[in-house]
Amino acid sequence: MTTSIKDVARLAGVSVATVSRVLGNGPVSPALRAKVEEAIAGSGYRPNLSARRLRSQSSLTVGLIVSDICNPFFTAVGRAVEDAAYRAGMRVILCNTDENPEKEAMYLRLMQEERVSGVILAATRATAARLDIAALGFPVVMVDRAGPSGGDAVLLDNAAAAGQLVAHLLEQGYRRIGGLFGNTSSTGAER
Numbered sequence: 655m656t657t658s659i660k661d662v663a664r665l666a667g668v669s670v671a672t673v674s675r676v677l678g679n680g681p682v683s684p685a686l687r688a689k690v691e692e693a694i695a696g697s698g699y700r701p702n703l704s705a706r707r708l709r710s711q712s713s714l715t716v717g718l719i720v721s722d723i724c725n726p727f728f729t730a731v732g733r734a735v736e737d738a739a740y741r742a743g744m745r746v747i748l749c750n751t752d753e754n755p756e757k758e759a760m761y762l763r764l765m766q767e768e769r770v771s772g773v774i775l776a777a778t779r780a781t782a783a784r785l786d787i788a789a790l791g792f793p794v795v796m797v798d799r800a801g802p803s804g805g806d807a808v809l810l811d812n813a814a815a816a817g818q819l820v821a822h823l824l825e826q827g828y829r830r831i832g833g834l835f836g837n838t839s840s841t842g843a844e845r
Contacts, residue, residue: 657697657698657699657700658699659673659674659677659699661697661699662690662693662694662697662699663693665693665696665697666689666690666692666693667689668686668689668690672686672690673690673693673694676690676691676694677694677701713745713768713769713770713771714743714744714745714771715744715745715746715747715768715770715771716735716739716744716745716746716747716770716771716772716773716774717746717747717749717761717764717765717768717770717772717773717774717775718731718732718735718736718746718747718748718749718773718774719749719751719758719761719762719765719773719774719775719776719777720732720748720749720750720751720776720797721750721751721752721753721776721778722750722752722753723748723750727798728776728798731774731776731797731798732746732748735774736748744771747764747765747768747770749761749764751778753778754778755778755780755781758777758778758781759781762775762790765790765792766790766791766792769792770792771792771793772792772793772794772795773790773792773793773794773795774794774795774797775794775795775796775797775801776796776797776798776799777796777799777801779799782796782799782800782801785801785805787801787805793806794806795807795808796808796809797809798810798841799841810841812841816833
């Protein structure tokens with residue numbers, strides 16, 4: 655059985671408002687705070703994060719939507735995002751799209767339903783071309799792939815990086831250089 659905030663208030667002999675102030679770190683006397691915290695610990699109460707998100711219309715959650723979690727680049731991005739979110743007291747919802755625009759659209763809807771604080775998105779070409787960030791209702795930062803002009807993005811200069819790679823190979827004496835690039839994302843074309 656789930657313990658409610660009303661159960662905690664009854665156990666502590668205080669009002670629901672007092673329990674709420676303790677949970678929200680509001681103004682409560684130290685003795686009353688200790689009494690409520692003891693009731694919380696004894697009852698096994700856990701806050702209902704879904705209810706809290708509904709009331710606040712926000713969460714301490716960020717969405718990370720990547721195209722392929724097996725790609726070492728996105729594994730490193732995921733680690734960096736999770737580390738930064740943890741330090742900020744936030745949580746991360748990680749989604750893998752497999753470069754599938756339908757799957758990506760489903761995850762963007764999930765982020766709206768979860769009322770995330772924002773999303774970091776490595777968009778497919780199809781999504782990047784038609785994405786209406788304002789309609790999503792949360793901030794979006796594109797990563798690795800550009801989105802709508804003027805939107806926030808963290809990008810690599812793929813053309814310059816490919817040029818540096820080819821220059822390095824030429825310096826090493828290689829003369830027949832080939833490259834294989836997919837067409838599902840913009841990065842391959844840039845390279």
